[in-house]
Amino acid sequence: MGKDRALTQSRQKGRLEKILAELERASEFDQLQSVSEQLRDYFEIDHLVYHWVSSSGQQYGFGTYSDDWVQRYVEKDYLRVDPVIQGCYQRFHPVDWKRLDWTGKAARAFQAEAQGFGVGNQGYSVPIRGPNGQFALFTVSHNCDDATWAEFTEKNRRELILIAHFFNHAALELEPDRAPEQAQALSPREVDAMTFLAMGYSRAQVAETLSISEHTLRVYIESARFKLGAVNTTHAVARALSRGLIVI
Amino acid sequence: MGKDRALTQSRQKGRLEKILAELERASEFDQLQSVSEQLRDYFEIDHLVYHWVSSSGQQYGFGTYSDDWVQRYVEKDYLRVDPVIQGCYQRFHPVDWKRLDWTGKAARAFQAEAQGFGVGNQGYSVPIRGPNGQFALFTVSHNCDDATWAEFTEKNRRELILIAHFFNHAALELEPDRAPEQAQALSPREVDAMTFLAMGYSRAQVAETLSISEHTLRVYIESARFKLGAVNTTHAVARALSRGLIVI
DNA sequence: CGCGGCCTCGCCATTTCTGGGGAGAAAAGA
DNA sequence: TCTTTTCTCCCCAGAAATGGCGAGGCCGCG
Numbered sequence: 001m002g003k004d005r006a007l008t009q010s011r012q013k014g015r016l017e018k019i020l021a022e023l024e025r026a027s028e029f030d031q032l033q034s035v036s037e038q039l040r041d042y043f044e045i046d047h048l049v050y051h052w053v054s055s056s057g058q059q060y061g062f063g064t065y066s067d068d069w070v071q072r073y074v075e076k077d078y079l080r081v082d083p084v085i086q087g088c089y090q091r092f093h094p095v096d097w098k099r100l101d102w103t104g105k106a107a108r109a110f111q112a113e114a115q116g117f118g119v120g121n122q123g124y125s126v127p128i129r130g131p132n133g134q135f136a137l138f139t140v141s142h143n144c145d146d147a148t149w150a151e152f153t154e155k156n157r158r159e160l161i162l163i164a165h166f167f168n169h170a171a172l173e174l175e176p177d178r179a180p181e182q183a184q185a186l187s188p189r190e191v192d193a194m195t196f197l198a199m200g201y202s203r204a205q206v207a208e209t210l211s212i213s214e215h216t217l218r219v220y221i222e223s224a225r226f227k228l229g230a231v232n233t234t235h236a237v238a239r240a241l242s243r244g245l246i247v248i
Numbered sequence: 249m250g251k252d253r254a255l256t257q258s259r260q261k262g263r264l265e266k267i268l269a270e271l272e273r274a275s276e277f278d279q280l281q282s283v284s285e286q287l288r289d290y291f292e293i294d295h296l297v298y299h300w301v302s303s304s305g306q307q308y309g310f311g312t313y314s315d316d317w318v319q320r321y322v323e324k325d326y327l328r329v330d331p332v333i334q335g336c337y338q339r340f341h342p343v344d345w346k347r348l349d350w351t352g353k354a355a356r357a358f359q360a361e362a363q364g365f366g367v368g369n370q371g372y373s374v375p376i377r378g379p380n381g382q383f384a385l386f387t388v389s390h391n392c393d394d395a396t397w398a399e400f401t402e403k404n405r406r407e408l409i410l411i412a413h414f415f416n417h418a419a420l421e422l423e424p425d426r427a428p429e430q431a432q433a434l435s436p437r438e439v440d441a442m443t444f445l446a447m448g449y450s451r452a453q454v455a456e457t458l459s460i461s462e463h464t465l466r467v468y469i470e471s472a473r474f475k476l477g478a479v480n481t482t483h484a485v486a487r488a489l490s491r492g493l494i495v496i
Numbered sequence: 497c498g499c500g501g502c503c504t505c506g507c508c509a510t511t512t513c514t515g516g517g518g519a520g521a522a523a524a525g526a
Numbered sequence: 527t528c529t530t531t532t533c534t535c536c537c538c539a540g541a542a543a544t545g546g547c548g549a550g551g552c553c554g555c556g
Contacts, residue, residue, distance in 0.1 A: 232450070435503085
């Protein structure tokens with residue numbers, strides 16, 4: 001490796017270090033926005049976005065997408081169409097957009113419109129999950145051919161994972177009102193009840209499975225519903241699931 | 249900074265690089281075990297453990313804890329007592345053991361017993377969550393005073409986060425992947441129906457919201473139920489949620 | 497052009513869930 | 527020790543969901 005190149009690399013590393021340090025100190029939206037732009041420039045890519053979906057479905061984020069696109073995305077509720085969301089929601093690990101399912105009419109229409117707003121044809125997204133069903137996605141996207149993109153992601157994978165986490169940390173600082181929504185834990189019996197209900201058991205079946213009377217079971221369901229702020233059983237099960245209190 | 253120290257640092261970095269590369273290639277338990285030990289030596293700490301809890305409650309892991317301790321932990325179902333698990337389960341971010349709640353009889357007894365098995369008084373754990381309630385914890389632990397530990401975690405935070413992710417990646421390779429039964433897509437109306445039901449709306453409310461008759465709504469619910477292989481509405485909503493077909 | 501999928505609407509009877517009460521025992525924590 | 531939480535059981539009536547029957551129009555695909 002030539003001396004110059006090594007020097008450049010070292011200088012580059014230093015630049016990234018500086019941005020990361022700023023990211024770690026960041027506590028306001030504008031700072032995160034600025035860091036996003038610096039990182040975009042550093043990586044020499046088209047876009048870089050952090051997108052957060054709370055357990056209640058609210059979403060927000062920051063990054064380099066145009067305001068038009070963000071607004072349209074929220075307006076049109078593209079959360080429910082976006083293959084990146086759909087795909088990453090079921091995945092553990094960072095994923096290249098190429099590996100997602102872009103067949104399907106809605107997906108292709110979405111893709112076309114996204115590219116109209118300057119979103120790249122290539123992308124790489126890092127999913128992060130929270131304890132109560134929160135879901136965040138850190139995405140870099142770019143317009144280039146497959147080989148170039150593969151090289152980029154291979155080279156910067158580690159940095160991207162780290163940045164995703166730092167963004168996530170910063171985003172949580174932004175959001176102060178998590179506490180009230182902090183999941184009140186369910187009692188073991190309540191967890192049992194919710195779990196079997198989520199598995200499709202009727203109340204009678206759950207009661208029999210747990211060897212308790214159906215009346216008793218009802219008390220659990222009701223108290224779980226109360227704790228979860230749910231208006232009916234289905235709602236309670238949905239909340240318990242998306243807050244990670246039960247697993248099926 | 250002296251030249252020698254810089255050299256040492258660089259050499260150290262190279263050593264870590266080598267271990268990480270091995271970790272990234274690892275695909276078998278023994279390799280991961282070996283990497284754990286190398287990392288322990290590299291960081292000069294007492295223990296380093298990766299611990300995985302699957303959605304069905306099964307747990308496994310690898311690391312440098314003694315077999316005796318691991319066996320005891322599993323036997324005694326310490327998962328339900330361990331403040332590290334309890335604490336990290338509700339947290340987004342890596343956490344220092346000092347910040348956990350060690351009051352409580354069971355917790356203190358657990359702590360005492362753990363230290364008897366050589367687990368350090370200091371620890372730092374990185375939680376990682378999966379799409380279906382999986383929960384993994386990467387932990388480093390050591391015996392030292394607070395200041396030394398604070399310095400260590402501050403210095404190696406980034407590396408630890410990365411290692412946690414690489415371990416996680418490798419652990420997933422280990423796991424005989426349960427075939428993620430191809431989620432059959434729901435029609436848009438079915439998605440609407442499931443979504444509102446998951447939000448706690450009654451049938452009548454959903455029908456009104458979607459401006460369709462309640463009977464039509466029933467057809468959607470039934471076809472969604474059929475597609476999802478669910479026996480009732482709650483079951484269908486639960487499946488739609490955990491397959492990521494709907495988001496609330 | 498037929499086939500399948502999607503969207504829309506109706507009636508019946510039966511089962512299941514929900515909301516409002518009340519009450520005692522056991523276990524865990526402060 | 528005392529308090530709180532958890533677990534267990536019981537009543538009733540009204541609301542909601544389910545299962546099974548049928549019907550027509552619209553769209554895209556091969």
